[in-house]
Amino acid sequence: MRHKLSRVKFTAPQLAMLRQAYPNSKLEGITEVNFWFANGKIVDCTAAMVDDGDETTIRPGLVRLAAKACRIYTARKRQPGSNVLQFPKGETAA
Secondary structure (H helix, E strand, C coil), rough: CCCCCCCEEEEEHHHHHHHHHHHCCCCEEEEEEEEECCCCCCEEEEEEEEECCCHHHHHHHHHHHHHHHHHHHHHHCEEEEECCCCCCCCCCEC
């Protein structure tokens, strides 16, 4: 049985906002990240990095970003067709 895949994508501007909000996020060098979901679980993650990016340095940042992707995926399932952003102080923008 084939499962429908869903994607949560973080683009360069979104990653820049996250780096600014969380200076110790360890996301330097990443220009795009995609998390692929099947049955509510992450099944794949791809990241585009600048040439001098260090994979071992960004792993902790990707783990945190994966948790954020799960929250976004869950929010989408509750409200299809909307994008939910969560800011550091807890306020949201849809």
